[in-house]
Amino acid sequence: MLTTLPAPYDRVLTELRGLMPDARLITDPLRTLAYGTDASFYRLIPKIVAIVESEAEVVGLLRVARAHATPVTFRAAGTSLSGQAVSDSLLVVLGDGWRGCAISADAALVTLQPGVIGAEANRKLAPLGRKIGPDPASINTAKIGGIAANNASGMCCGTAQNSYRTLESMRLVLADGTALDTADPASRAAFAQSHAHVLDALAALGTRTRANTALAERIRSKFRIKNTTGYSLNALVDYSDPIDILAHLMIGSEGTLGFLSAITLRTVPEHAHKASALLFFPDIAEACRAVALLKPTPVSAVELIDRAGLRSIENKPGMPPAIKGFGPDAAALLVETRAESADALAAQVEGIGAVLAQTTTIGDGAFTTDPQACEGFWKIRKGLFPAVGAVRQTGTTVIIEDVAFPLDRLADATLALQALFAKHGYHEAIIFGHALEGNLHFVFTQAFDTDAEIDRYRRFMDEVCAMVVRDYDGSLKAEHGTGRNMAPFVELEWGPQAYALMKEIKSLFDPLGLLNPGVILNGDPDAHLKDLKAMPAAHGLVDTCIECGFCEPTCPSHKLTLSPRQRIVGWREIARLSRDGADPARLDALSAAYDYQGIDTCAACGLCSTACPVGIETGLLVKALRGQRRGAVAQRVGDWVADHTAGTLEMARTGLRLADLARRTVGPAALDTAARVLTGGHVTRLPRTLPTATRFTPAPAAPTESSDAIPEVVYIPSCVSRSMGPAASDPEQTPLPQKVEGLMRKAGFRVLYPQDLAGQCCGMPLESKGLAAQADAKADAMLAALRAASRNSALPIVMDTSPCALRLKKRLTDGGLAILDVAEFLHRHALPRLEIVRTDEPVVLHLTCSTRRMGLDGALTAVARACSSNVVIPEDVGCCGFAGDKGFSTPELNAHALRHLAKDVPAGAKSGYSTSRTCEIGLSQHAGVPYRSIVYLVDACSRAKAPVPAF
Numbered sequence: 001m002l003t004t005l006p007a008p009y010d011r012v013l014t015e016l017r018g019l020m021p022d023a024r025l026i027t028d029p030l031r032t033l034a035y036g037t038d039a040s041f042y043r044l045i046p047k048i049v050a051i052v053e054s055e056a057e058v059v060g061l062l063r064v065a066r067a068h069a070t071p072v073t074f075r076a077a078g079t080s081l082s083g084q085a086v087s088d089s090l091l092v093v094l095g096d097g098w099r100g101c102a103i104s105a106d107a108a109l110v111t112l113q114p115g116v117i118g119a120e121a122n123r124k125l126a127p128l129g130r131k132i133g134p135d136p137a138s139i140n141t142a143k144i145g146g147i148a149a150n151n152a153s154g155m156c157c158g159t160a161q162n163s164y165r166t167l168e169s170m171r172l173v174l175a176d177g178t179a180l181d182t183a184d185p186a187s188r189a190a191f192a193q194s195h196a197h198v199l200d201a202l203a204a205l206g207t208r209t210r211a212n213t214a215l216a217e218r219i220r221s222k223f224r225i226k227n228t229t230g231y232s233l234n235a236l237v238d239y240s241d242p243i244d245i246l247a248h249l250m251i252g253s254e255g256t257l258g259f260l261s262a263i264t265l266r267t268v269p270e271h272a273h274k275a276s277a278l279l280f281f282p283d284i285a286e287a288c289r290a291v292a293l294l295k296p297t298p299v300s301a302v303e304l305i306d307r308a309g310l311r312s313i314e315n316k317p318g319m320p321p322a323i324k325g326f327g328p329d330a331a332a333l334l335v336e337t338r339a340e341s342a343d344a345l346a347a348q349v350e351g352i353g354a355v356l357a358q359t360t361t362i363g364d365g366a367f368t369t370d371p372q373a374c375e376g377f378w379k380i381r382k383g384l385f386p387a388v389g390a391v392r393q394t395g396t397t398v399i400i401e402d403v404a405f406p407l408d409r410l411a412d413a414t415l416a417l418q419a420l421f422a423k424h425g426y427h428e429a430i431i432f433g434h435a436l437e438g439n440l441h442f443v444f445t446q447a448f449d450t451d452a453e454i455d456r457y458r459r460f461m462d463e464v465c466a467m468v469v470r471d472y473d474g475s476l477k478a479e480h481g482t483g484r485n486m487a488p489f490v491e492l493e494w495g496p497q498a499y500a501l502m503k504e505i506k507s508l509f510d511p512l513g514l515l516n517p518g519v520i521l522n523g524d525p526d527a528h529l530k531d532l533k534a535m536p537a538a539h540g541l542v543d544t545c546i547e548c549g550f551c552e553p554t555c556p557s558h559k560l561t562l563s564p565r566q567r568i569v570g571w572r573e574i575a576r577l578s579r580d581g582a583d584p585a586r587l588d589a590l591s592a593a594y595d596y597q598g599i600d601t602c603a604a605c606g607l608c609s610t611a612c613p614v615g616i617e618t619g620l621l622v623k624a625l626r627g628q629r630r631g632a633v634a635q636r637v638g639d640w641v642a643d644h645t646a647g648t649l650e651m652a653r654t655g656l657r658l659a660d661l662a663r664r665t666v667g668p669a670a671l672d673t674a675a676r677v678l679t680g681g682h683v684t685r686l687p688r689t690l691p692t693a694t695r696f697t698p699a700p701a702a703p704t705e706s707s708d709a710i711p712e713v714v715y716i717p718s719c720v721s722r723s724m725g726p727a728a729s730d731p732e733q734t735p736l737p738q739k740v741e742g743l744m745r746k747a748g749f750r751v752l753y754p755q756d757l758a759g760q761c762c763g764m765p766l767e768s769k770g771l772a773a774q775a776d777a778k779a780d781a782m783l784a785a786l787r788a789a790s791r792n793s794a795l796p797i798v799m800d801t802s803p804c805a806l807r808l809k810k811r812l813t814d815g816g817l818a819i820l821d822v823a824e825f826l827h828r829h830a831l832p833r834l835e836i837v838r839t840d841e842p843v844v845l846h847l848t849c850s851t852r853r854m855g856l857d858g859a860l861t862a863v864a865r866a867c868s869s870n871v872v873i874p875e876d877v878g879c880c881g882f883a884g885d886k887g888f889s890t891p892e893l894n895a896h897a898l899r900h901l902a903k904d905v906p907a908g909a910k911s912g913y914s915t916s917r918t919c920e921i922g923l924s925q926h927a928g929v930p931y932r933s934i935v936y937l938v939d940a941c942s943r944a945k946a947p948v949p950a951f
Helices: 009-016 029-035 055-067 118-128 144-149 185-194 196-211 213-222 234-238 242-250 284-294 307-313 321-325 342-356 371-382 384-389 407-424 451-471 487-494 496-509 564-580 584-600 607-611 618-629 632-643 645-665 668-678 719-723 736-746 764-768 772-789 802-811 822-833 849-853 857-867 891-897 917-927 934-940
Strands: 048-052 072-075 090-094 101-103 109-112 167-173 179-181 259-266 273-281 301-305 331-339 397-404 430-434 439-446 691-693 712-716 724-727 750-752 797-799 819-821 834-836 843-845 912-914 931-933 942-944
Touching: 009 048, 009 055, 029 048, 029 564, 029 584, 048 055, 055 072, 055 090, 055 167, 055 259, 072 144, 101 118, 109 118, 118 144, 144 259, 167 242, 179 185, 185 196, 196 213, 196 234, 196 242, 196 496, 213 234, 213 496, 234 242, 273 284, 273 342, 273 371, 284 301, 284 331, 284 342, 284 407, 301 307, 307 331, 307 384, 307 430, 331 342, 331 371, 371 384, 384 397, 384 430, 384 439, 397 451, 407 430, 407 439, 407 451, 439 451, 451 487, 487 496, 564 584, 564 618, 584 618, 607 618, 607 849, 618 764, 618 772, 632 645, 632 764, 632 772, 645 691, 645 719, 712 736, 712 772, 719 724, 719 736, 719 917, 724 917, 736 750, 736 822, 736 931, 736 934, 736 942, 764 772, 764 802, 772 802, 797 802, 797 822, 802 819, 802 822, 802 849, 819 822, 822 834, 822 857, 822 934, 843 857, 849 857, 857 934, 891 917, 912 917, 912 934, 917 931, 931 934, 934 942
Parallel strands: 048 090, 072 090, 712 750, 712 797, 797 819, 843 912, 912 931
Antiparallel strands: 101 109, 109 259, 167 179, 167 259, 273 331, 301 331, 301 430, 397 439, 430 439, 691 724, 834 942
């Protein structure tokens, strides 16, 4: 469907094409829909999505927008909960060019570009014992630009360590395209010349506000608790220099005053020693009394959970069974304390314990320093939001609001909130939050498909706002930003005088009102009831998706085509249009685009499920859609492949031999042309690291007089390992199965194999094509063979390819069958039986998606570090995107996923290691060094501890 833009967007698009490549200007219906969502319950579809890569592009774009009076909204990660990252006009999205990070020599300062994910900044600071102050729950996805623009805080951040309080300097671009670096004297001087009127007006605003004693005190009191409602008016009373005022007004301005292109923050300590306790109280009042007592103690976080919240997680692992017997008013506090040393931590725990002894607790609760237990507590706390999302009715959305109250009123306010839930029929609602700061989150589900439901939401929000402001003088938004849903209530909270100040600020920075209109300040009293996001049923595999976007950093196709969130958004709309039959032309356009954007370029690696709050694996949806798309012929082909695995593998070997011969005789270009012709375009380009053909015939295991004398193991080489040998250019030419068998024997194991090895396959290639029945049949047949080979589950079984190991483990229903991934086997069983001679040579390690999903990334890393003192894990590489055969059929996915790999390969590195042969093809192609199984590294660095028995 040809996209025709209305005026003036057609002219804006034409001019933007002079500033940036057309590929980064998106107007098609599928991707504009996909980008028209954030984590809120609003949806606006932009006319144009512009992916910017530099400040110069932002400057040019703003000038074009200004010339055509076109509204502009800036977007970072889109985890915003209040609708501040969506637009029906020009949406500006950060590309890859915004990931700069510079740490000062003493690590006291960190300068970050807006595209850096918060957790990435902390990973860089962690070795120096520092971190950034803000710690939102979305920190693994949220980017610095959004964190600062929303003044996000979090569990430990409080009001002392947020972006506003830790701001050192920033570089920004105003609505007219003018850039200012507040740390650069030359930039400040130039800005003072060109924008004297702005600085004079800000200075006057500050002087006027500070002179108004009542207003100044009102502002100070409002920011003693968490508050992100409206603009950061505290800048007018905290600072007198107009540039300082300007910079601090930008914090929390949600893109309505300008664009943040870099920020320097003062870092805070990240203490290595931590202790946590999950404590239970008979009621909210006693829990809140405990919070007040804990406030002056050295606690870093105190999280409150109400009784409804406890019920939602009472069956989670790590929760004490006694919780189910607690009374109807019980509440919990999750408390954490941190210190520089173990002794200091012990002293803090003792002191905090003495304070808690003054309260009444129920059940068992004590501080623990066990990292696994502490992680479990915090995982439970972070699971509260998705606990509601996972059980919501299809068609409803999950709404999370956050308010703050004076700490001495917290208990009464919590009870008042609970009463409003009951009054308006939100019986599933839960309350939790950062109690130390009086900050409560409340989560409930809401349908917007009828006028009655919308009216229910209206009445509830009106009463909540009235209660928070009039009864408790609290904050309507504590840390999630004002956005759209609280914009109509800003004046209610602040009063006419302060609200007038905010309007002056907006007019001064953005006189044409083009930056993120409708956000923070909105004169429409019903603005929070418009542009509501529909959440219709799409597929049972993804209907619980809350569109938070936590999945996006894990996805190899994100920014190439669609992310998991965007795939679900697109399929929801296709499903709705198919069901309603209202707009066939739009349905056809979306469906046609979705074939490539949504289905063909999905790696189906499953990493999205590891980040998803409700555990959705979007790849399962894609595989199901692939199965639906395939006709009867494809099903019959799948049946034939499943029944003739050995023959299929022999055909693959023949193809590899012919490809190798052709490459040596006619060259790569002619070979690529032949591959496209012979495969009907399925294979578009063959990598130069294409494997050679191999065939593996197990050596017979010699009989032994005593089966107890030598430990036995069943080895099942994957079908890929049995058919794909090393690349012709690889200095190591021993096929993997032969190397594994040799290493096992070196470690003193007797190696056994299942029957009919040539015909065994876990079904992974069939599953990835959506041929689920055939794939499951192959997996079940392999498991039966392994059960027999392992003497009815008496022996461990080793799989040399991680994706296959994961598939077998997921398909396994017999808990007695011990299937070990190769990393697991090496770490637990082989290394203790080998003498390792470590190398100083740099080793590049790739953690496959399957390794991560099985929780074996630590084991694989430990194996590599046992063999080398210089192990490098490229920080910008997750899934490699090769995805079985996607590296052949959709090589752009592999190239996109590994676009940052080469820069992280250290000088002197001669090889990389992983646990998946197909992944290693693409890794070798894009890293510039050959990748092999980790088995090769262990074999090269090891020797037998004892004589190896003869077989």
